[in-house]
Amino acid sequence: MKNKKNEYGELGILSRKIRLSVLDMIHRTKSPHIGSSLSAVDILVALYFEIMNIDPKGQCGKNKDRFILSKGHACAALYAVMAERGIIDADTINGFARNGGALEQHPNKHHCEGIEVSTGSLGHGLSIGAGMALSGKVDRKAYKVYVLLSDGEMNEGSVWEAVMFAAHQGLDNLIALVDANKIQAMGCTKDIIGLDPISEKWRSFGWHVQDIDGHDFREIINAFKNIMPGKPNAIILNTSKGKGVSFMENNVLWHYRSPDEVEYRDARKELAK
Amino acid sequence: MRSAFFGEIEKIYKRRNDIFVLTADLGYKLFDAIKNASPERFCNIGVAEQNMVGVAAGLALSGKNVYCYTIIPFLVMRAYEQIRVDVDYHNLDVKLVGAGAGFSYGFEGITHLGLEDLGMMRALQNTSVVVPADPLEAACAAKASVNYKGPLYIRLGQTGAPSVHEGPPAFDIGKAMVIKEGKGLAIFCNGSMVYASKLAADMLSKKGISPTIVNMHTLKPLDTDTIGSIAETHGNIFTVEEHNVNGGLGSAIAEVLLEKGYKGRFKRIGIPPKLGYEVGNADHLRQAYGLTPESIFKKISESF
Numbered sequence: 350m351k352n353k354k355n356e357y358g359e360l361g362i363l364s365r366k367i368r369l370s371v372l373d374m375i376h377r378t379k380s381p382h383i384g385s386s387l388s389a390v391d392i393l394v395a396l397y398f399e400i401m402n403i404d405p406k407g408q409c410g411k412n413k414d415r416f417i418l419s420k421g422h423a424c425a426a427l428y429a430v431m432a433e434r435g436i437i438d439a440d441t442i443n444g445f446a447r448n449g450g451a452l453e454q455h456p457n458k459h460h461c462e463g464i465e466v467s468t469g470s471l472g473h474g475l476s477i478g479a480g481m482a483l484s485g486k487v488d489r490k491a492y493k494v495y496v497l498l499s500d501g502e503m504n505e506g507s508v509w510e511a512v513m514f515a516a517h518q519g520l521d522n523l524i525a526l527v528d529a530n531k532i533q534a535m536g537c538t539k540d541i542i543g544l545d546p547i548s549e550k551w552r553s554f555g556w557h558v559q560d561i562d563g564h565d566f567r568e569i570i571n572a573f574k575n576i577m578p579g580k581p582n583a584i585i586l587n588t589s590k591g592k593g594v595s596f597m598e599n600n601v602l603w604h605y606r607s608p609d610e611v612e613y614r615d616a617r618k619e620l621a622k
Numbered sequence: 623m624r625s626a627f628f629g630e631i632e633k634i635y636k637r638r639n640d641i642f643v644l645t646a647d648l649g650y651k652l653f654d655a656i657k658n659a660s661p662e663r664f665c666n667i668g669v670a671e672q673n674m675v676g677v678a679a680g681l682a683l684s685g686k687n688v689y690c691y692t693i694i695p696f697l698v699m700r701a702y703e704q705i706r707v708d709v710d711y712h713n714l715d716v717k718l719v720g721a722g723a724g725f726s727y728g729f730e731g732i733t734h735l736g737l738e739d740l741g742m743m744r745a746l747q748n749t750s751v752v753v754p755a756d757p758l759e760a761a762c763a764a765k766a767s768v769n770y771k772g773p774l775y776i777r778l779g780q781t782g783a784p785s786v787h788e789g790p791p792a793f794d795i796g797k798a799m800v801i802k803e804g805k806g807l808a809i810f811c812n813g814s815m816v817y818a819s820k821l822a823a824d825m826l827s828k829k830g831i832s833p834t835i836v837n838m839h840t841l842k843p844l845d846t847d848t849i850g851s852i853a854e855t856h857g858n859i860f861t862v863e864e865h866n867v868n869g870g871l872g873s874a875i876a877e878v879l880l881e882k883g884y885k886g887r888f889k890r891i892g893i894p895p896k897l898g899y900e901v902g903n904a905d906h907l908r909q910a911y912g913l914t915p916e917s918i919f920k921k922i923s924e925s926f
Binding site: 458465466467468469470472473475476477478479480481482483484485487488506507510511513514517518 | 662663665667668670672673675676677678679680681682683684685686703704707708711712
């Protein structure tokens with residue numbers, strides 16, 4: 350993937366392609382959550398193309414890494430990445446949010462190979478990931494468990510139950526990724542339930558924490574290189590909701606709205622640049 | 623009852639290394655032997671029921687056979703969404719073991735009573751629901767649970783619950799147990815109310831009424847065949863349960879009877895849907911809310 354000139358250029362190219370595919374899926378089906386999907390694209394590309402040890406079918410298998418999209422509403426990005434990675438095919442993608450189709454607007458384990466956990470209700474994924482990580486520890490397996498949460502999701506008390514548990518158990522095979530796009534369903538996180546300082550919260554609960562630019566592949570890949578053994582790791586990804594489309598960025602409207610024809614054309618133009 | 627259940631689990635836990643036992647910080651001394659046998663597979667998760675059920679799902683998704691324990695309202699009500707999505711929807715081998723059925727923890731008050739759990743648990747898609755009547759059945763349920771596929775909710779009654787059986791009964795999940803064969807009148811009951819119904823039946827027999835008693839230890843899947851054949855030969859059917867009279871055993875039997883076109887007399891006996899503010903232990907509350915053998919006897923004999 351890497352070359353000297355532009356170290357992570359290929360990941361950037363993939364990300365643009367994925368964002369276009371997210372835009373197409375959401376526009377075609379008039380689905381919500383394009384903003385939440387676009388903020389998560391870069392971390393998903395890094396995970397599926399650089400970081401995770403997965404087989405080509407995307408099935409976790411006994412020694413493969415596991416991924417849980419705890420912010421399940423961003424699944425359009427996950428599906429697009431899985432399709433690009435060859436885990437799901439074009440037919441499956443075409444069955445997104447379609448009557449009788451293959452994929453819902455939240456990940457469903459029963460619908461699709463490569464989805465390991467059905468999610469959609471916030472605050473579940475980290476506990477499930479902790480259970481998988483505990484199993485891996487007891488069985489002395491080498492796999493890692495990656496869980497992608499949203500910052501708004503941290504409003505859920507159950508997240509903190511899992512945060513305490515993972516630290517107490519020393520689950521250093523568990524990596525929490527927080528897509529901190531600063532916007533939740535009804536507005537800015539800072540206006541609804543103040544989360545700051547996010548990193549210090551996780552750190553004080555016993556996690557090793559890195560706070561990075563969630564759209565900069567150099568920082569993302571470095572963060573994975575700097576995972577600390579002995580305790581669970583959290584990477585706080587500072588992102589923009591709607592990343593890549595100027596008029597969607599940092600605007601809560603795009604938690605809900607799907608682009609009309611004009612917006613779709615404009616967004617495509619920006620993403621194709 | 624919980625000692626009988628986890629006594630059996632302890633034996634199996636020592637033999638099989640796929641079994642995990644989790645508690646949300648309840649069961650003082652209950653798990654000492656399990657913990658000592660293999661501390662890696664036992665975990666006191668802390669006072670965090672939602673996390674316990676989520677962790678159980680993660681373990682089960684990794685091939686483990688998991689038991690979760692705490693008292694009923696904290697397990698079922700607090701963690702219901704985790705049960706519904708993480709365990710039930712994924713159809714995982716997780717056993718949810720709740721203690722304190724009905725009024726068991728009487729003096730502890732409303733927060734500790736198990737009043738609505740059966741209605742909630744039987745509404746799920748994949749979860750089976752078992753309500754042992756006494757410690758011997760709890761031990762049978764423990765044995766049967768280990769190789770049971772999919773989620774299982776086991777509702778345990780009070781510590782020191784009296785024994786219905788003299789020796790280990792023939793116990794199959796999903797198969798109703800006829801405790802006593804009678805005539806004309808059948809009582810379907812579960813949990814603590816099996817023993818109470820037996821005593822009520824003794825009183826009824828003095829009035830020349832000989833009820834059939836059916837122990838419905840499995841609420842789901844419900845043994846509709848047995849219900850159907852009892853309905854054909856009995857013109858009077860009563861249900862008795864230590865649960866909100868709405869949503870539990872009585873409701874489940876009523877659904878079956880109505881759909882089978884039952885023409886006889888039918889009455890549910892259970893905890894009233896709205897409680898007063900009575901203070902008392904389990905026996906006192908059963909008396910206050912009409913679940914003693916005497917009040918069961920009275921309600922049934924008044925119907926004749």
